[in-house]
Amino acid sequence: MRVYIDFDDVICETAKHFCCIAKELFDIDLPYQEVQFFNLKKSFDLDDDQYEELMKAGHLPQTLLAYEETPGASEIINKWVDEGHEVSIVTGRPFDSYEPSRRWLDEHGLERVPLYCVDKYGREQFTSDFTFSMTLEQLYGMTFDFAVEDSPAAFEHVLHFDNCKVAIFNRPWNVKAELPNENFVRCADWDEIDRVFRAGA
């Protein structure tokens, strides 16, 4: 199968790290379980400047490299690769965070899995030519049979893949989101994602 896997809050614990950064920078105490919106500006109730500062701090190479792995992610992804499935990590991170993101994957045993930065949220200027970056149109031109996502904002993107089964990693900001159709299945952790994957493989 061709497999699409999101990066943040699917294979690493990004939001938990952002809660620590918001505490350090602005003394905002928001427990991870209360992060209600995928939009962190809204979740942390920040003004434009604060939001920019938070995003900058969160995407510094040393910060990105420190993100904790979501339990089971690398082990299960490697199992799929061993079985011959074609796995890609597709992230909405800024294009210029490709290098540290690539390094994070390599350091967590995911050297064999390609990483693509896609402008999922319309943030990029496309002034640079990065080999592993793409527009949404380019992403929509690809085919995937299985996807793992956490963000309700990305539902519309994965809906472009014909008959693609989508595992939604349960997170506080998506528990109330309505799933678009029966191809979408909620999963509590990577073991459950693997079970859904096996059922369709």
Ligand SMILES: [Mg+2]
């Ligand atoms: Mg994500």
